[in-house]
Amino acid sequence: MTIQKIQIFDTTLRDGEQSPGASIEPAQKIIIARQLAKLGVDIIEPGFPVSSPGEFSAVEQISRELQGTEIVGFARAVKGDIESAIRATRDAARRRLHLFISSSDIHLDFQLKKSRQEVIRIAREMVAFGKQSVEEIEFSPMDSTRAGMEFVLELVEAVIEEGATVINLPDTLGIALPEEYEALFRTVRTQARGGDKVRYSAHCHNDLGLAVANSLAAIRSGATQIEATINGIGERAGNCSLEELVMAIDTRKATLQVETGIDTSEIYATSRMVSRTMHFPIAYNKPIVGRNAFQHESGIHQDGLLKNRNTYEIMDPEAMGIPRSMIILGKHSGRHAIKHRMSEYGIEVSGEQLDEVYTRFKQVADEKKIVTDNELLRLVGEATATQHDPYVLTEVSVQTGADEACSARVGVRTQDGAEHVVSASGTGPLEAVIRSIQELIPVAAQFEDLELHSLSTGEDAHGEAVVSILHEQQRHQGSAIHKDIILAAATAYVAACNAALLSSARQRQQQQV
Template sequence: MSMIHIFDTTLRDGEQSPGASITPEDKVRIALQLEKLGVDIIEPGFPASSPGDFRAVQEISRRVRAAEICGFARAVRSDIDAAVKATEEAARRRLHLFISSSQIHMDFQLRKTREEVLRIAREMVAYGKQFVHEIEFSPMDASRSGEDFLYEMVEAVIAEGATVINLPDTVGYALPEEYGAMFTRVRSNVRGGDSVRWSAHCHNDLGLAVANSLAAIQAGATQVEVTVNGIGERAGNCSLEELVMAVETRKNTLLAETAIEKSEIYRTSQMVSRTMHLPVAYNKPVVGRNAFQHEAGIHQDGLLKNRSTYEIMDPEQLGVPRDMIVLGKHSGRHAIKHRVSQFGVELTEEQLDDVFKRFKQFADDRKIVTDDELAVLVGKAVDQAIVPFEFVDMQMMTAAASGSRVAAVTLRNTADGAVQTFTAAGQGPIEAAIIAMKQAMPVPVEFEHLELHSMASGEAAYCEAAVHVRARGCGYRGSAIDDDVIVAAAKAYLAAANEAVRSGASRAAAVSASSAVSEPKRDA
């Protein structure tokens, strides 16, 4: 097995996504998570680009000890000086130097001749080598470069001390067979090719970044440059999670593996998405909301019998919450029965028929049926309340003096039927509504994250809200649909809180029953 080193450039190339710029403090927080994820090399920024980036690279170099830190620089002395200074406290470090090698870049961007570019590449690698042993060199736009010149440039920088050669598909132009063949030819046609490590850096303009990176691995590359969630300029870079799981899932074919801690993949994806304000697409492989969701009845039935029927990865090993089955109009009886059993309710065949009929009618209108909505349908069939609290009404007011919002949320406690209104103020309407509902909960239920998605278009559009909460150290998720965004968010929080309360009650009952069984009988 060949060990593939994961070079993460989320904080450099990834941050170049429009609107993705983050503070130095956020960069440090993400870098520490990348270290926990197990990436081998972190490229935390472009030190010469701004004082903020310099500080971020410097602080990350001080605090990250397991991963190698890479200072990024153009083939320019001042860039190299900044990168050397910013990374000087790193436990292990390298310099990453680049200059364009394609004719179109040399003609229109650099406005230099081949001879001039070759001289700069040679001189700057030699200059950087005075300070750092590990030098990575990238001939930018390698996949569109003339191969004779590419050979000449790579050979020259190896002679000056480059230890890693990265061949970038800078504009995502190459096809997998072309990109893999380029590695094979360059490696075999340059002197010193067997003395350096080879790296792939692919952009996703044609959706081929992961495929091209896999082709490079098959052609001898032992390092792949990636970003979390595939973020980056234009259509982004090779996705860390997709590349890692492709290698993991097909390692016996690729004869390769990585050292990534898979259980940290989802957590890292969510951190980057929320910090950089770049939502993850529903259908994003590995970490997207739908990646392990199954609505079709045939798929749901197969999954309930054996997960491997329709899943080639185990989401729980990736840290993905096990929301395996989405209940919608295509769902079958087996999925409904399974989900209801998770509420602690066993239905008779007659009751299941009743619930299934109500469910189908409801799902035709709403597309997706949330757990709380299903619990209400079940409650009607069995004449028993399933959710601890039911949403009754909500009113929202604006405090004229402060501009804050005041929410009055009315809930029904299904245990005793009591209806009570809770009020609270907040800076925004969602905050006010959640603070109000927290007062009703028998345990602290802390709000963590909210996602809002439009479910239709036009004036009558309705919204789906998904809320993540934490209670007793465990995470819970609730969702709701409403044509009022604030109401949808409030109902989603209540759904998550109901799950937390219900889960806590189930655990308490189990502990109580266990204690009763184990308690020794006393003599009469």
């Protein structure tokens, strides 16, 4: 059986950006668009050109620059919108005009205040108008899943007759069930006049958590294009998540008999870029890119994973560019996982020493829930009277002022017992601390990313800091939990540096052997 290619239509920069609080500047759109092209999406909808001069400019520049990707100009079924979309995309090597108009009675009665026949007339006229300048016309009857089959068929037939080449049947409110959405596509494809001469696209919202399932249902009934966003960002509960859809197809290719052209190794980098740029944090338990998606605390799961990854994982996170952090140490972890984590740092303990480490570990885990690598190495050091970390943070103090730069004083102890202290300033307390650490630890200059999370509320609240650095083309992470978020960030930064240094040392030892 032939494998069908599914085109991925990315609307992160249009529908995704419509999420409250997700708006970004035109220059940031261009950076994300470049990454989307690197990811391998087939089509990019970079914005709504008529909405603002900045939006028009961003779509125009993306059209000029990304000559290997089809660019979409989004427009209402209004001449002014269409003219703006056509102008903004005029330099694209391949372009498409995407027109939409409401189709459900509730939209027609309360929003458009037009009859069905008026909507059909407008759709006909605007598709014909757009066709004068752009060959590829995508038409979307908005809210099609609540419009009624008879009217959807009539509207689709009208726009096909005027030259529409792609029919998108959007589940605008995310109300459809997979079997209903599948039936909608099947009926339109087989019963609409000219329905066999156009391509079909699905655009699903996630209000009931069914966006990916509905998109797969559309594929089963003939859709060859899926419209999605990075991290599932979008209005209300969001759109179909690109990474979830792509990995569902990739993982179940033999069953679905379809594939995409996405470079899965770029998934994580793209997800992180969109999350940071739009200031939208990713839920811990989000499939594919959530921090817990490939992490395991249960002792039974950890034991199985250490013996064979496939026991509890159906995908390879590293193939998606996700750092390998399979085992999370917590109160449910067993001796096997703890011993394995220590061995990753070249530390071998057994017998009474392992029992001592395990006892100390359980005490900390009951209090802090998660035991970071930095904390584990401290516990091992206490049990063995040895400092295993290249650097141990010994002092952090910060001085702030309303109108002055902040200053920080940071101290570390090296493995030979020497104490080092430096001071640095910055525009904020965190920057001052980071600069101090960078002076103390040369590898720390490769700082990449910082995440801060609140783990609780009230007077006893704790914050978690996760720091990523790049060292010798490899990403390393460190994490720490503390009531003082600045101290947590500093500890996590030093932990990431230690992980990088220990990793390099292990690699050198292996090469010598």
